[in-house]
Amino acid sequence: MHKDNQPLIFEMTKQGRVGYSLPELDVPEVDLTELLGQELVREEFAELPEVSELDIMRHYTALSKRNHGVDSGFYPLGSCTMKYNPKINESVARYSGFANIHPLQEESTVQGAMELMYDLQEHLKEITGMDEVTLQPAAGAHGEWTGLMMIRAFHEANGDFNRTKVIVPDSAHGTNPASATVAGFETVTVKSNEHGLVDLEDLKRVVGDDTAALMLTNPNTLGLFEEDILEMASIIHKVGGKLYYDGANLNAVMSKARPGDMGFDVVHLNLHKTFTGPHGGGGPGSGPVGVQADLIPYLPKPILVKTDEGYTFDYDRPESIGRVKPFYGNFGINVRAYTYIRTMGPDGLKKVTEYAVLNANYMMRRLAPHFDLPYDRHCKHEFVLSGRRQKKLGVRTLDMAKRLLDFGYHPPTIYFPLNVEEGMMIEPTETESKETLDDFIDAMIQIAREVEENPEIVQNAPHTTVINRLDETKAARKPVLRYQKPTDSE
Amino acid sequence: MKHRYLPMTSQDEKDMLETIGVQSIDELFSDIPEKVRFKGEYNIKPAKSESALTKELAQLAGKNADSVRYASFLGAGVYDHYKPIIVDHVISRSEFYTAYTPYQPEISQGELQAIFEFQTMIAELTGMDIANSSMYDGGTALAEAGMLAAGQTRRKKILVSRAVHPESRDVVRTYALGQSIDVVEIPLKDGRTDIDALKEMIDENTATVMVQYPNFFGQVENLKEIEPIVHEAGALFTVSSNPLALGALTPPGKFGADITVGDAQPFGIPEAFGGPHCGYFAVTQKLMREVPGRLVGETTDDEGRRGFVLTLQAREQHIRRDKATSNICSNQALNALAASVAMTALGKEGTKEIAVQNITKTHYMKQQLKKSGFEIAFDGAHFNEIAVKLGSSVKELNAALFEKGMIGGYDLGLSYDELQGHMLIAVTEQRSKEEIDAFVQEIDAFVRETEASHA
Numbered sequence: 029m030h031k032d033n034q035p036l037i038f039e040m041t042k043q044g045r046v047g048y049s050l051p052e053l054d055v056p057e058v059d060l061t062e063l064l065g066q067e068l069v070r071e072e073f074a075e076l077p078e079v080s081e082l083d084i085m086r087h088y089t090a091l092s093k094r095n096h097g098v099d100s101g102f103y104p105l106g107s108c109t110m111k112y113n114p115k116i117n118e119s120v121a122r123y124s125g126f127a128n129i130h131p132l133q134e135e136s137t138v139q140g141a142m143e144l145m146y147d148l149q150e151h152l153k154e155i156t157g158m159d160e161v162t163l164q165p166a167a168g169a170h171g172e173w174t175g176l177m178m179i180r181a182f183h184e185a186n187g188d189f190n191r192t193k194v195i196v197p198d199s200a201h202g203t204n205p206a207s208a209t210v211a212g213f214e215t216v217t218v219k220s221n222e223h224g225l226v227d228l229e230d231l232k233r234v235v236g237d238d239t240a241a242l243m244l245t246n247p248n249t250l251g252l253f254e255e256d257i258l259e260m261a262s263i264i265h266k267v268g269g270k271l272y273y274d275g276a277n278l279n280a281v282m283s284k285a286r287p288g289d290m291g292f293d294v295v296h297l298n299l300h301k302t303f304t305g306p307h308g309g310g311g312p313g314s315g316p317v318g319v320q321a322d323l324i325p326y327l328p329k330p331i332l333v334k335t336d337e338g339y340t341f342d343y344d345r346p347e348s349i350g351r352v353k354p355f356y357g358n359f360g361i362n363v364r365a366y367t368y369i370r371t372m373g374p375d376g377l378k379k380v381t382e383y384a385v386l387n388a389n390y391m392m393r394r395l396a397p398h399f400d401l402p403y404d405r406h407c408k409h410e411f412v413l414s415g416r417r418q419k420k421l422g423v424r425t426l427d428m429a430k431r432l433l434d435f436g437y438h439p440p441t442i443y444f445p446l447n448v449e450e451g452m453m454i455e456p457t458e459t460e461s462k463e464t465l466d467d468f469i470d471a472m473i474q475i476a477r478e479v480e481e482n483p484e485i486v487q488n489a490p491h492t493t494v495i496n497r498l499d500e501t502k503a504a505r506k507p508v509l510r511y512q513k514p515t516d517s518e
Numbered sequence: 519m520k521h522r523y524l525p526m527t528s529q530d531e532k533d534m535l536e537t538i539g540v541q542s543i544d545e546l547f548s549d550i551p552e553k554v555r556f557k558g559e560y561n562i563k564p565a566k567s568e569s570a571l572t573k574e575l576a577q578l579a580g581k582n583a584d585s586v587r588y589a590s591f592l593g594a595g596v597y598d599h600y601k602p603i604i605v606d607h608v609i610s611r612s613e614f615y616t617a618y619t620p621y622q623p624e625i626s627q628g629e630l631q632a633i634f635e636f637q638t639m640i641a642e643l644t645g646m647d648i649a650n651s652s653m654y655d656g657g658t659a660l661a662e663a664g665m666l667a668a669g670q671t672r673r674k675k676i677l678v679s680r681a682v683h684p685e686s687r688d689v690v691r692t693y694a695l696g697q698s699i700d701v702v703e704i705p706l707k708d709g710r711t712d713i714d715a716l717k718e719m720i721d722e723n724t725a726t727v728m729v730q731y732p733n734f735f736g737q738v739e740n741l742k743e744i745e746p747i748v749h750e751a752g753a754l755f756t757v758s759s760n761p762l763a764l765g766a767l768t769p770p771g772k773f774g775a776d777i778t779v780g781d782a783q784p785f786g787i788p789e790a791f792g793g794p795h796c797g798y799f800a801v802t803q804k805l806m807r808e809v810p811g812r813l814v815g816e817t818t819d820d821e822g823r824r825g826f827v828l829t830l831q832a833r834e835q836h837i838r839r840d841k842a843t844s845n846i847c848s849n850q851a852l853n854a855l856a857a858s859v860a861m862t863a864l865g866k867e868g869t870k871e872i873a874v875q876n877i878t879k880t881h882y883m884k885q886q887l888k889k890s891g892f893e894i895a896f897d898g899a900h901f902n903e904i905a906v907k908l909g910s911s912v913k914e915l916n917a918a919l920f921e922k923g924m925i926g927g928y929d930l931g932l933s934y935d936e937l938q939g940h941m942l943i944a945v946t947e948q949r950s951k952e953e954i955d956a957f958v959q960e961i962d963a964f965v966r967e968t969e970a971s972h973a
Contacts, residue, residue: 048872073867074643076869091632098617166848309851355792373562389538393537
């Protein structure tokens, strides 16, 4: 890979070039100044590029070559479920009858879309064991906040205004406490025990009549199933709190255990993880929320209803928390997730989970002799290694992650969860073959050997990427967040 | 049954179980308590082959009336615009769409640079100092602007114009509920924010004033007059803006907006039944460290090469947890890429040309409606929408238009009690003179017929 910079598209501009094709104006021209008044007519053009269509395609093709996706190679990024993104999903989402319909069209003209949404909700209800599902939230964190707002509405409807606290484990995703704050709650942290699970004694200590909810990821971010889940549910429910399921790790338990059966009251799913809506370089996602019957009145409105005359949106929901998003959610991602579920069927989804867990345990066992394994027990879809052995030799987990880039891999999630020193969180997913896992394991073992024999090669990694490690301090200290056209004097 | 996404063979399975030291896959799930263990398989539809499924879903899609087969005059926040074909070719490159958030910059320079370019384009169009890497949509971006303003000013009241998109206002209210912030609506006057009322309502508790430009009715708000009122009260000025309109209109940044938000859907992003679209969030330099979501910044490596990284992450949930500026994690990166490609294709001249075409064609529609004797609800400058008084049922008219291959406008009575029998008509550059003429002719015929049957 050559190491030259790819110029910014703005630096390729040449006055007079165009990359678009608009129709000739077929109605009489108007005088903008006369119509809008001088002040409203934009004086200076926005400094956007002036390039040809081929320039554009070459530019973005060059950029794409400087980017690693699941289709480029193995991507064992823990907690992110970087599985294969099926191509049929992409085709179906682009069907004109899905892509080019307006959310405010008369309902009779979009019955196919509403049918798909309804059937997806039905499928998600069965998969999670919940009573009702909304597709409105745009992503996982958005779903978390939506769920917490519903819990808040539930308590307030019961005249319970003193439930100000949301409990999250110390191993929780950062979005959990952040969502609690946005929903107006205070966060209380519950500790993990020496087995990597929620410490029940500590939980009993922190719950009380001010507890609104406990947010849990199960399996947790260490990839471990919270075995005491029923007891936790009982502790929370006994004090009148609600149990919230962060669905980030659902890939580990499909057809094995449903949140609804574990005692959870609210669930969010990340359709862009478990259900293959692609990650898109950071989004868009989709974060449907499922609830038990007692929370149904508080669902965001509108809700989708099936009647004898067809599907309709019901806005008459007096106890609803309101809208969390314009329109009905990220429909395009929901189409992809639906296509995936219909492709896999019940036996397929079961195998997904079984192979995701098999792959993770296989990797964990093969890597365990070479790195520290803080929690030595069967994992679910992911596991966390510690690089503390290597750190003693002067090589940090960050260095090993960077060294993996030289082997063509995306590294694992590092330094998370926070309760593992020099953590490396590895999630292979079920779509990877044994050969791919073996090759990655070999690379990890080689790196562990390099740490002992030739640490510099790891400390100075990566060596083969288009750019070396970047100066992040400089980026934060003097932020340059946009391109500025040089003035003539420069 | 074998699945094409699952490469495991029975031999692989056997070998791997042996390495792990267990007899069966079931053993790996022995930590799930018996009481909560799910037995058997989900009661969901059985798997379908690729061909059978595409056939079924194509038929389902075929039940929907799309804006390719029908001439659409429906806007109200989501528009049928020119989508350069190149956009889909770029975002279909799987190095982009199968990547995660670019947390490893050495192998994510493509995505990071593309976002840096997006941030620049949005900042340019809005006239703001900086823009973030995207938000879910225009509605949640507006709500986040309210949160930012409340945090920054330590005030607990948001004034939002009734000429802001009704669904965006709904979202602002839901977010505000969580933060115990009051949301008060500024009334309308002739289809625009009532500035006299604003003067009366604004006070020392007001965190921000929110207006939309062009507003929900397609009217162009007088930002110049509003800005000093907001700033004199010590509040932040938030403008929600269709970025495509800013090809021709003076940008909010020039009028002193502190925060400009909106949705980049008009740039190359399909309507997709309301999502995913692409929120944007732009601010002045002063508010840089308060911005929600991801920011990409420029820096260098040890050999002095330019590169890009996610920066100022201390604002974000994965670092700051409950003290973060927002809980947003996933954003709309791929759609930000789509919008970037569309903005690049249109470029410096095309963004103006397309905006002017919208204004011109809407003006033509307005004249034709007036010629046929229709009353335009709000006069003045329009961008690509106009509200027309029909005096008859919008729903019935839309049914009649549908028969003629057209998707009619938005029924304003659904969101504004005082505007029963009014239709909000969108005219983009996609509508030809012929289609506009046919549309006017049809609604004219419909209204005459309705009147005749009532006579």
